[in-house]
Amino acid sequence: MKAAHILDAAEDLLTRYxxxxxxxDEVARGAGVGKGTVYLYWPSKRELFAAVLTRDAARLLSDQLTAMLTDPAEVLPHRSMRWTYLAIMDRPLAKALYTGDSALLGDLTTASRSGALFAAGKRETTDRYLSVLHGHGLLSDEPGALLSYRxxxxxxxxxxxDGTPDTAEFGLTAKADALxxxxxxxxxxxxxxxxxxxxxxxADMADVYRQWLAELTRSLPREQS
Amino acid sequence: MKAAHILDAAEDLLTRYxxxxxxxDEVARGAGVGKGTVYLYWPSKRELFAAVLTRDAARLLSDQLTAMLTDPAEVLPHRSMRWTYLAIMDRPLAKALYTGDSALLGDLTTASRSGALFAAGKRETTDRYLSVLHGHGLLSDEPGALLSYRxxxxxxxxxxxDGTPDTAEFGLTAKADALxxxxxxxxxxxxxxxxxxxxxxxADMADVYRQWLAELTRSLPREQS
DNA sequence: AACTGACCAATTTGGTACTCGGGTCAGTAT
DNA sequence: ATACTGACCCGAGTACCAAATTGGTCAGTT
Incomplete structure (x- = not known):
């Protein structure tokens, strides 16, 4: 419970300031706990806020899993990327992370232990994603590192x-459709x-997503009611 | 003559430092002229270095024109983009400009009069490019602002x-091929x-390129003597 | 055993003196 | 007259130091 409240306060303050x-200290007071308590859950400020981003990513992933279970066609690359694009652009933190908004995240993007874990998990999940698609004949190329890069x-x-001037004239969905x-x-x-x-x-991807979701959740501090 | 020498010195120093x-003052001494002379050709330091980038772009464009005249297939989007990618990555300044390397260019990327002109010219040329292709049945979609964006x-x-870690394992040509x-x-x-x-x-695009090339060259200070 | 907040070291901030470099222009050279 | 120069001006940035703030710790409280 307490860890979640701290993350709530941190998330709110992060998106705002x-x-x-x-x-x-602000985060601690916002969560109604002492500053020392924060350091019982995370070893540093950086890791605390990295956990905020991780939780945000976990929620997004969970939403995507739901969407895919509702409509299996969401597994197709063009649908999946479209959905992801819209979901990211709709979340302030995810958007800042993906557009490289250092005004909001500072140097948080570069190097934090959990940040590196997240990147590795994402890479691995992408690889599995491509393998699954290929296994069901939904890809026009062989999977591999180069295809992931492409x-x-x-x-x-x-x-x-995203930020550049004359791209603003298009709506978000128009850009998503283009992608x-x-x-x-x-x-x-x-x-x-x-x-x-x-x-x-x-169905296969649902398992992969659940697996990554479990991994992300596990990396967040254990709840101690 | 003098303007070109100043640009030479500026280009050399820019890529190095x-x-x-x-x-x-360094630029002026490097070109063997007085500092005041520099200001006879450009109104500010920023515009001077913007001219360096413009000249670099003009050379790249000229090379591309040559390549297209040698092999007309270079007009096709996938060939054109591949060529452009490799050419940009091969030029320190163009690469810095396109990868957003602010360590080298500082805030030079954002807003300089000639920079804005360059962006506008580029946008217009892209539009014409797509129109030409479409006119010859080489595009799978109707041209327009959205296609340009896409x-x-x-x-x-x-x-x-470009900078990200595990993309370095691939060679430049492999990435170009992927693109x-x-x-x-x-x-x-x-x-x-x-x-x-x-x-x-x-042939059509050769004209468009020549036109833009002339425009870029015109924006550089007029040679005197 | 869980949690706190006073405390410490280290970084950041605010203020100030000073350097440096962009830009000008009176003057020189041609 | 024209092309060019470099000493000069002044504001932006740097260097520096003291004061304030903050990340992180831990003895002590609940």
Whole structure:
């Protein structure tokens, strides 16, 4: 319970003022605990706020899992990337993380133990994702490190171009659709996928997501009611 | 003559030490002229170095024009983007500009009169590029602002991902090939293009490029004597 | 055993003196 | 007259120090 309250306070202050301007004492008072208590759960300010980002990512992942269980077609790359893009842009912290907004996160993006773990988990999950898709004939290429890179590169631009002037004229969904079009053509076979393949792939990915979700949750401090 | 020498000195110092660490006086002495002379050609330090970047861009564009005249297939999006990617990564200044290396360029990227002109010219050229391609049946979509955005987004990621750790394992050409694959599938028709269409499109684009090249050259100070 | 907040060291901040470098222009050279 | 120069000006940035703040600890309280 207490750890979650501390994370709540930290998340609120982080989104409002940014990493640099928030003190650990403020977080503690915001959560109604003493400063020392914070250090019973996390070894440093940096790790505390990294945990905030991790929890945010876990929630996003959980939402995506739900979406995929509701509609298995969400497992397809163009749908998955579209959904992820919109979800990230809708969350202040995730957006700051992906667009590299250092005004909000300071140097939090670079190097924290849990940050590195998160990056590794994400990479591994992406690899598994591509393997699953390929296993059900939903990919137009062989999986591998290069394909992972190619997908990352194709998607990354959408986030990086976020701030630039004349891209603001388009709505968020228009940009999401653009990303979906690019991803579908560049990574999926031309012909429509077989419904059974989609269903099975979604089921496989649900397991992968659950696994990563468990891993992320485990990295957050254990609740001690 | 003199303006070119000043640009030479400025370019050399810029690539070696970065915008912040180079003084106008150094540039002047490097070019063998007085500091005041520099201000006969450019109104400010910022515009001087913006001109360095503009000249670099003009050279790159000129090279690309040559490449396209040698092999008209270079007009195709996947070839054009691949070539551009490699050319930019090969030039320290262009690379710094596109990967957002503020250590080298400082705040030079943001807002300088000629910088804005360059961005506008680039946008317009991209639009014309897409129109030309479409006119010869080499595009799978209708041109327009959204398609321009989609292409930018698809390409931008390759530059933005440059610094990140585990992308270094791949060679530059492997990354360029990855970009080419994505672009070809996402923007070009599935069937191979007709040689005549390619030849004609290349001829059209040669004109567009020459026009932009002339514009860029005109923005550089007029040579006297 | 869980938690706290006074305490310490280290970093950050605020203020000040001073250097340095962008930009100007009276003057020199041609 | 024209092309060019470099000494000069002044504001932005740097260096520096004292004061304030804050990340992190731990003896002590609940």
């Amino acid at each position: 940014g990493y640099r301007r928030v003190t650990v 997908l990352s590169a194709a998607v990354a631009g959408s986030f990086h171009l 979906a079009t690019t991803v579908r053509r560049a990574f999926e076979p031309a012909e429509d996928p077989a419904p059974a393949a989609v269903r099975d792939a979604a | 970065g915008y912040r660490r180079v003084t106008v 292409l930018s987004a698809a390409v931008a990621g390759s530059f933005h991902l 080419a694959t994505t672009v070809r599938r996402a923007f070009e028709p599935a069937e191979d293009p007709a040689p005549a269409a390619v030849r004609d499109a290349a």
